[in-house]
Amino acid sequence: MFEEILxxxxxxxxxxxxxxxxxxxxxxxxxxxxxxxxxxxxxPSYLGEPNMQIAINNRLKETEKILRxxxxxxxxxxxxxxxxxxxxxxxxxxxxxxxxxxxxVIVMGSRGLGGLAGMLLGSTSQKxxxxxxxxxxxVR
Ligand SMILES: Nc1ncnc2c1ncn2[C@@H]1O[C@H](COP(=O)(O)OP(=O)(O)OP(=O)(O)O)[C@@H](O)[C@H]1O
Ligand SMILES: [Mg+2]
Numbered sequence: 581m582f583e584e585i586l587x588x589x590x591x592x593x594x595x596x597x598x599x600x601x602x603x604x605x606x607x608x609x610x611x612x613x614x615x616x617x618x619x620x621x622x623x624p625s626y627l628g629e630p631n632m633q634i635a636i637n638n639r640l641k642e643t644e645k646i647l648r649x650x651x652x653x654x655x656x657x658x659x660x661x662x663x664x665x666x667x668x669x670x671x672x673x674x675x676x677x678x679x680x681x682x683x684x685v686i687v688m689g690s691r692g693l694g695g696l697a698g699m700l701l702g703s704t705s706q707k708x709x710x711x712x713x714x715x716x717x718x719v720r
Pocket of ligand 1: 588589590592594595598617618619620670687688689690691692693694695696701702703704705706
């Protein structure tokens, strides 16, 4: 059960809670793979050079930092850990990865970095819950 766990992170506290939960789950059910993904918006080519390269480099540094923090929150797990920055709309990219990897469960936060107070679920988690090909564990 839950051989492959897909953990989606965006650098928020909720996502770090999700990382801890994914870690506990992986250890509890002896998962084989914990795939940590962060999605970033496509960088428009109209920026031109060198601006596009600068934007890509900044984005890369940012996603690496988010993935590093998530790995720290995951800590020790017996499962193999893989990290992957993905491009595109967050929810669509997460669903796409879940489909191609045949993930058994997606673990993510209820809210993220977005600022709209009062909302119980952010738009990313709402969209993933609605369209995911597998169970989704939403962590507060
Ligand atoms: N770019 C992303 N890459 C990977 N996972 C993400 C990304 N954005 C959000 N998530 C995941 O979705 C969870 C919920 O974030 P979501 O974006 O739905 O809430 P929000 O930022 O508060 O609201 P909104 O984005 O609608 O303003 C996060 O805790 C994280 O697990
Ligand atoms: Mg968000």
